[in-house]
Amino acid sequence: MQFNLVVAGVGGQGSIIASHIIAEAAIRSNLHARVGETFGAAMRGGAVASHVRLGEVLSPLVPEDGADAVLALEPLEGLRVAVRFLRPHGSVIANTAAVPPVDVNIGAAAYPDHEQLADAYARLLARPCFLDATRLAVEAGNARAMNVVMLGALCAAIELPVSRAALEAAVAARVPPKTLEANQRAFRAGFAAVRDARAARG
């Protein structure tokens, strides 16, 4: 078994912590885990992609077109990663709250709108699932728990090689203790958002 995921976001959104939570859950489930991280130089504001590989894996990077899923903490960053790494018919779980790059703010580049993103994912044969995780995190009591909302959404959206219980236990082990309750609410909110959207579609 091999499971490949790329967590994409902007520096400061917690993509590394989200990746470590998944890897921690895997280790607790007796699987091997690798997380290839990109961080350290531009701490905030830069594009961050974190490669999570579980099962029979040795190396830290997902091959091109080799990701089973992309977890996008920011919509543009999800597409950036999906174009290169998502396999055909792979899943994208994407936050809809945009963080525009400085290049867009100064008018030197354009930010794709939701329809363009959805079209692009269709062309890539991706199976996208969108939710406003930033709003759900604020509602859960901590805007910084957006990454954990996304973990809940991931857990509901696709079949992971780790159980929901293992994932929730890893969340509890890895988030700061005083934010635990907000993070637990965040996880449930993300899970429910995807499950309810599925149910609404029938």
Added chain:
Amino acid sequence: MSVVGGGAPGTRALLMGNEAIARGAVEAGVRVAAAYPGTPSSEIVEALAVAAKERGFYVEWSTNEKVAFEVAAGAALVGARSLVAMKNAGLNWVMDSLMTLAYTGVRGGMLVAVADDPAAHYSSTEQDTRTAAIYAELPCLEPQDQQEAKDMAREAFSLSERLELPVVLRSVTRLSHASGDVVLGDISAAPAPEPGFNRHWRAPYRWNVYGPPGAVKKHEWLHSRQAAMLEYAEGSASNQLDDVPGAAFGVAASGVGAAYAREALSALGLEARARFLKVGCVWPLPRRLVGRFLAGLERVIVIEEGDPVLEQGLALLARELRIAADIRGKIGGKVLPPWGELNIDLARGAIISGLEGLRAAPAAAGASRAAAGASGGDGADAVARAEAKREAGKLVAPRSSTLCAGCPHLGTYWALRHVVYRAADDGVPVTNGVPVINGDIGCYEQAGYGLFSRAVAASDDPSRRIKVKSPYEMLDTLYVMGSGIAMAQGQRRAGHDGPVLAVAGDSTYFHACIPGLVNAVTNGTRVTFVVMDNRWTAMTGHQPSPTTGVTAAGGAAPALDVARVARAVGMDVVLEVDPYDLEATRAGIADALACDGPALVVARRECALQVARRTPRPAVTTAVSEACTGCRTCLELGCPALTFDAAAKRAGVDGLLCVDCGLCRQVCPRGAISDSSASSDPTRGA
């Protein structure tokens, strides 16, 4: 207890490569550890600093890598197990000491852990430390994953004591900054040598290269260690041969390259059909094992990150052993590029290319598919997929990296830009000629990154004034730690008559700029030096700098003062400003530029991230009013908390990022950015 300092033996834990190296050192009973922070190596000593408090050994953040190396070397001379960690570029500072320490060796085990950065994610070069270890004639280990990083780091100390030489451990970004599951080992009371000192330990004048019998004899002694090094290499568990009797095709790989190569071989179904040599001790190479690997092979593909070190080593041994194998890698056949980093796709492509034209080629599963491109599929499918990726890729706007919301450097750069580039427009011609702003290494180096969305054309003009509209296009030169202040002096002395400046941060100032500063004073060279003092070594993750007043272990330390040090070495013009006060900062830089001799401006304010971490977050009060005309002047500040709604032609503030620093309120020509609270003090929120 942290996992590194106290994780129970036998536990399987998720460790970053750097943490794994730290854990190995703890298991070996390291007594002294030192480093200057440098991505991707910093977490080695960060993790050790936490473990040091738990287990009672000594860890420091040193002024620079050379100092760190010498602290560790000094500890090893008196018998302690010591570790020094650094990034690739840090080793350049250390080379003088490394080359020379090799001539005397050490008594206590000494581990030199260096994290290289193939693909230069965080570095100015892709240099390969393995080449430096060979240059210094010291053993070099290269782990393939986090488990091996821990095990090698642990073993390096006893190996170092056996050889009486420092041992180099070469990591790379994808190992140091990747995490994997690691089974922890015993934290034993390791049998380290007793502390003590003997000038003539096992050789006359052991710790003094000039002492009789002199450096040449000491070099001869270093060579006498090679037999023991080779013996270690032959028996090291990190060198592994997966033999396939009678195979014509082989793959040799080292470090993280071995992990990519194994996965590629597995994907191609070649594990049982290609001979595989995994090398963990890259210098010296295990001759007998390499001989067994090469025997009878028609072709070999070499997969390694960095320079063709293993490839050249294998080629040399093949010639000595009179084996005619066709060895291909970054030189032979050029099947891999000698720049950039590896991945599974590159490893797979290299292996497939190696099968072509073999007399007895093993059949590879899916080789034609892989050869057709990583995107997979054949013919029409592959073309359609490539087209879909190209179209979707067009939507992916670049995301240039930025300074943080409320970063004090934003204020300094705004002021600097307005002095240097806008002076003529303001009718105050402070500057004539083309300005040269020399950069340095730290967060503020992002002022040299440019914007990826903006196309730039080269020109052949020998001198040209470039229009600059954001902080991210400010720096004209950008090389290495401390290079800016000295290069500025050469530019001035060559006769360049435009404004000549250099910028540096406080940590870099103490690391590398003091000799350059002294040079400007003693030679009286007219340069303007702007030190952006944010009280931390921020870029590498907020380690304490000499200005912070905190030790690695969190204890109190004297907080050094950039301005006082400059005055002490004879710098007469030293101006201190608050970068959140744009007018004062502008005036300070303009005054410094107008001086006849060297002048220093210290723009001092603590890193906004550190302030935010310590202080409870009040509601953001910065807001854009109806008076905004959409002129985008505020966006030239380069603050990521400022947004722009192109449809409404209005600026906005991202309430999640904004820290109410007040900079944008000072730059808005319409007064449209207001503080919704009563205060109008521009430095409010400090």
